[in-house]
Every structure is written in structure tokens, then in C-alpha cells.
Amino acid sequence: MTLNLDRSIRLAINTSEMEWESSPAQGVFRKKLEREGVESGLTTSLVKYDKETAFAPHPHPNGEEIFVLEGVFEDEHGKYPKGAYFRNPPGSQHAPKSPQGCELFVKLNQFQTGDNQLVRIQTAEQTWLPGLVDGLSVMPLHSFATEHTALVRWQPGTHFQPHVHPGGEEIFVLDGMFEDEFGQYPKGTWLRSPPYSKHNPFSEQGCIIFVKTGYML
Known part of the structure; x- marks a missing residue:
């Protein structure tokens, strides 16, 4: 399954009009914006964690970029409240969870070659x-x-x-x-x-x- 991969086309999508779709992880839901494969490849999406949701430990061989829209996202490396921006570089792994619940803007597998910087920014403090x-x-x-x-x-x-x-x-x-x-x-x-x-x-x-x-x- 591919979705919106032709970047020669201008897109404007009001995600508030989209329905949340279930994911393979219980308590985790998505709104898909760009997608290369069913559960792999280039991906841009909104992701929602219900309260007390935990995701199995997993790697990001090609990197992950996240902006926290609502709530608090967590993993073994820290807590990321609303407004947090972080980049987990290619080859990183983590075990995410959200005791409070959260909504995220997520981009997977879109790092440029050679970009291996770990980024953690609390925008409310900048x-x-x-x-x-x-x-x-x-x-x-x-x-x-x-x-x-x-x-x-x-x-x-x-x-x-x-x-x-x-x-x-x-x-x-x-x-x-x-x-x-x-x-x-x-x-x-x-x-x-x-x-x-x-x-x-x-x-x-x-x-x-x-x-x-x-x-x-």
C-alpha cells in the first residue's frame, strides 16, 4: 500500500476531518498522510497513544522525527511534553509509552544520508x-x-x-x-x-x- 508518495503534487489535508485508524499496537492509533509500505518505509502520520499505552521496544534503522502535539510522550531516555521536538537518528531504538496519553506528528525513514544527530528540544523553553x-x-x-x-x-x-x-x-x-x-x-x-x-x-x-x-x- 502506498499513499501520497508523488511529491510533485501539492497536498492540503485537514487532519481534523480524518478518522483515527487502529495500529498493530493496542491503544495506538494513526492518521496516515504519506506511506510507502504497509508497516515499513517512508511514513508521515499523526499518532495517538491512549492513556497507559506502552509500545514494544523497536529499532529505527532509518531514523524517526517527532513533534509532540498533545499530552506527554515517554521512553527510557526521557519525557517529552507538548511542544517537544526530537530526532532519533538511524540505528537508534527505544521503548515508547504514554501514561497520560499523547498525540504526535511523526516522520519515519526520511533522514538524509549522513544525518546522525540526536536532537532533543523543549520548544516551550526556547x-x-x-x-x-x-x-x-x-x-x-x-x-x-x-x-x-x-x-x-x-x-x-x-x-x-x-x-x-x-x-x-x-x-x-x-x-x-x-x-x-x-x-x-x-x-x-x-x-x-x-x-x-x-x-x-x-x-x-x-x-x-x-x-x-x-x-x-
């Missing part, structure tokens, strides 16, 4: 940096080669200039309403724009988005 225009703030999360990942905060009424993403762009709307000339994207929307796509983004209401660029080269 400082926002000035963006390129008034009303825009940025919190860098990770960069390697052409790939750049960050949080971007838009104050109400902020407009950015039209621009091109040579290596594509991926966005998950964490809060508020993100907009461009193609539409409006409320909290929970996942956007994927192909290489060399162009848009003119803005936010009249204000929003916070998780952004990844340059990884489709």
Missing part, C-alpha cells in the same frame, strides 16, 4: 528569533545539508512576500489559521508543496506552524 518581516518569529529546530526545520509564529495580520521553495516545503499548522492565495488552513492541516512551488503566505488571524523545507532535493 527563545523565538525575529523573522524576515515584522510580525514573524522563528524557532530553528534542525538543519542538515539542504533540509531545514523550524517553528514559525505569525502575529495577526502578518504578510510575507511571494517566494519559491526549490527543495519543496512541508507545513503542519499547530495553532490558528495559516493562509495563502490557494486557501485557508486551520489548526491540524498538513500541507506539502512540491519542489520549485511558489506561494504568497499570510495569516490574518495569527498562527504557529511547523515547517520543513529543502528535504525533497
Whole structure:
């Protein structure tokens, strides 16, 4: 089974309109956004852990990237509350659990060759940096080669200039309403724009988005 693997196609999916699907692990549910195989290969999804759920120890031979959307995610290495961002590099393994329950944005098997950095960031404790225009703030999360990942905060009424993403762009709307000339994207929307796509983004209401660029080269 494959899903949304053609990255030449622009996608805008409101995940709040999707139903949770059960996974092979009891108490763990998913909303699938990109998928290469039934239970293997490139994967982007939302994952929900019910309270007191534990997942069997397992490896990530090609890496795992997670942003905690709600609740507290845990493993033997630590606790990751809402807003935590972490990258488990290729070859890592862990035994995840969530006594409180949680929701996650998860990307599997998408690390660039040579990217072996372990990343642990509590974004609630980090400082926002000035963006390129008034009303825009940025919190860098990770960069390697052409790939750049960050949080971007838009104050109400902020407009950015039209621009091109040579290596594509991926966005998950964490809060508020993100907009461009193609539409409006409320909290929970996942956007994927192909290489060399162009848009003119803005936010009249204000929003916070998780952004990844340059990884489709």
C-alpha cells in the first residue's frame, strides 16, 4: 500500500476531518498522510497513544522525527511534553509509552544520508528569533545539508512576500489559521508543496506552524 508518495503534487489535508485508524499496537492509533509500505518505509502520520499505552521496544534503522502535539510522550531516555521536538537518528531504538496519553506528528525513514544527530528540544523553553518581516518569529529546530526545520509564529495580520521553495516545503499548522492565495488552513492541516512551488503566505488571524523545507532535493 502506498499513499501520497508523488511529491510533485501539492497536498492540503485537514487532519481534523480524518478518522483515527487502529495500529498493530493496542491503544495506538494513526492518521496516515504519506506511506510507502504497509508497516515499513517512508511514513508521515499523526499518532495517538491512549492513556497507559506502552509500545514494544523497536529499532529505527532509518531514523524517526517527532513533534509532540498533545499530552506527554515517554521512553527510557526521557519525557517529552507538548511542544517537544526530537530526532532519533538511524540505528537508534527505544521503548515508547504514554501514561497520560499523547498525540504526535511523526516522520519515519526520511533522514538524509549522513544525518546522525540526536536532537532533543523543549520548544516551550526556547527563545523565538525575529523573522524576515515584522510580525514573524522563528524557532530553528534542525538543519542538515539542504533540509531545514523550524517553528514559525505569525502575529495577526502578518504578510510575507511571494517566494519559491526549490527543495519543496512541508507545513503542519499547530495553532490558528495559516493562509495563502490557494486557501485557508486551520489548526491540524498538513500541507506539502512540491519542489520549485511558489506561494504568497499570510495569516490574518495569527498562527504557529511547523515547517520543513529543502528535504525533497
